[in-house]
Amino acid sequence: MLEGTIVLIVKSIVIFAVFLQIVPLILLGERKLLGRFQSRIGPNRVGPKGLAQPIADVLKLLSKEQFTPATSVPWMMAIAPVISVTTAIATMAVIPFGPYDAWGGGFGLYGIDVSIGLLYFFAFGSLAFYGLVLGGWSSGSKYSFLGAMRAAAQLISYEVALGLSLLGVAMTAGSLSLVDIVEHQDGMWFVVPQFVGFCIFVVAGFAETARAPFDLPEGDAEIVGGYHTEFGGMRFGSFFMAEYMEVLIISGIGAACFLGGWRGPGPIELAPLWMLLKIILGATFFIWVRASMPRLRYDQLMSFGWKVLLPLATLNVLVTAIILVAT
């Protein structure tokens, strides 16, 4: 009992530390890659080849003023970024980095393996919405409010398609647990039999993380910065961090559900390395798309989500169910 508790605590610290370290690296990678995509060099002044840029960024954010407008609700502005970051970190507990006992010692290389695995992801995903809405509403600014309402409508619309795209995977694997889902991709990754589901997942994942081309909640050409317009210093930094954590989570869930999770050549001890590689590749894909695609219009976003993606996802589930029952 005590041993189990200690293992859980160590796991929590490791997950927290690893993901918290990856976020600045992804940020640096994004700025470097965006620079390359746009024929620039990117940050190269701080440290060798600009490698220390994230440290400089974080130091700058930490030392900045926490400004609150006169029309705002200050205590709510303080907790909104906390909600965003907490829900993002909590979701990471279910992303599996390896099977049970991969490194010996009688523990699995994942935070927790719950029977409701995917639902846990959706539960915290839907709570993340409150971080954005409270942030936007409590700022007492019209732009923030518009951004928050856009974010809310977008998350609600695309969460349905996201859920349905993963339902096909859950039905094929016969389980909601992410560890079981990876175990079931023994012969073939689910990206092959569930290709339509994978495409829907990728598109809905972009909308769910509010990244380009679906970054309307913070569309800076229209509504300044959306829900985090009035936030400064590390509060803004927290929202920013939560966004990149969401990218890592969507990459992680996608890798576990469609790309074989920790599976890869080599001994089983290398499992976490493969998973990490797949997550980083997923995040790179997010950055690539951001550099390549223009932002959608709001009505395009809504009608695409409800009139194209949702029926397609429903059809995918239906066909999967028929195939599963028939075979």
Next chain:
Amino acid sequence: MWFEQVLFFIAGIGALAGALGVVVLRNPFYSVLALVAHLLALAVLFLLLHAEFLAAGQVVVYAGAVMVLYIFVVAYIGGSDEPLRPEGGLLNAFGPLFAAAIGVELCIAFIASGLDALDTRGADVGAGFGSPAEIGQLLLTRFLVPFEAASYLLLVAAVGAVVLARRRRGLEDIGALEEVGAPPDRRNPPSAETTLEVRV
């Protein structure tokens, strides 16, 4: 074990405080947030009762979807400077009375069954109790008819919502409008300008 007990009391207090907050708070936005807190505390209580699926469903459906709509409406319409107040009169006099009566009745019912459970370890549940697999099994065998009936009810509600939503922007086909009982203004037929306004 002690951890579960501590969690139970935290969640219980949270649920009660949230429920009280919904009726006591004057600002509708805070009331909705209190309801969200209440629902989350309930989800924790479900978890303590080994009902994982129910807890996740509670968070996804209620806290994540239903309450979002409430927040939408309140944030757009309910201003923080217009607190919700009852009109007074009969409602003010009898409302607390009925509420107190129901509260006493519920307390009697709950405390009676709660006292019975003292010094026991609660109901014996199987290993897979409350898991998605077990609930799915039950929904498709024992509770198939209610489950299907509920899904038809939801379908009807969804169709109804679409019909109601279409009625407002139906100026382009006046014939359809007359059928659903909203006569258009014959003397001032909608010009291109007003049509545009409604569409926006």
